Amino acid sequence: MEISISKREIFRSKCNPFNEGVHCIAYLDRDISELIPYINAELGADTYIQEPPTVTFKIYGKLLTIHPDKIAINALKDKEEAEKIINWILKEINRIYKEKDQITPCYEQLPKPQLFQILKYLPKTNCQKCGYPTCMVFASLIAEGIKTPDECTELSEPQKKALNQYLSSFKFLNIDL
Ligand code: SF4
Missing domain, CATH: 3.30.310 (TATA-Binding Protein)
Structure with a gap:
């Protein structure tokens, strides 16, 4: 039930x-x-x-x-x-x-992506084309699993690939609201 x-x-x-x-x-x-x-x-x-x-x-x-x-x-x-x-x-x-x-249960806290590590890959121009005021805000949404690197239109393909590679080792919430 x-x-x-x-x-x-x-x-x-x-x-x-x-x-x-x-x-x-x-x-x-x-x-x-x-x-x-x-x-x-x-x-x-x-x-x-x-x-x-x-x-x-x-x-x-x-x-x-x-x-x-x-x-x-x-x-x-x-x-x-x-x-x-x-x-x-x-x-x-x-x-x-x-x-x-x-599912294998997990009895400890899983590692989380680091905000400043994500920011390193972003252009840091704060252009706002993603709809957010700064790259830092956008990075925090990526860290929470709410946004993906694809939504930064200014990100070069190699940087996007590198960021996706970094993120691939973490678990994210698949928020569907
Ligand atoms: S579109 Fe990319 S470069 Fe522009 S503010 Fe958003 S995250 Fe930063």
Whole structure:
């Protein structure tokens, strides 16, 4: 039976009620402690904690944490964004749950691409043709797996190939929102 959400709470920060953003906590219908190392292996968490098993991801500047019994996301724009991210991560959790027998669990934090290493390959002209204010911002989105080198129109083919080669050894979230 698929893992589902038993209750969702979407609320403004109690510490800063004037903050426009919302936080979301989605309670799972069961304990998924055993599945968390599989989620880590498949999605390459930014942080992996063994006890209690917890993984954290950075997505568009927000932190998404999967606990054994709930998913928490901070700094969301609104309820609609909260729903989209929760539905996407729940789909991923259920995919991993189904494919568990073919996945080798990972009990440690996987290496992540280094922002300054990615930046080394980019032209560093801050031309904004990718739609972002600086190459540094674009590099941070590549590091999170949100953008790919193809979206920098100024990148030469040899540099693109070298950057793709560097990125090929890391796990990225395949975010489909
Ligand atoms: S298109 Fe490329 S060179 Fe221009 S700002 Fe974006 S990342 Fe930098």
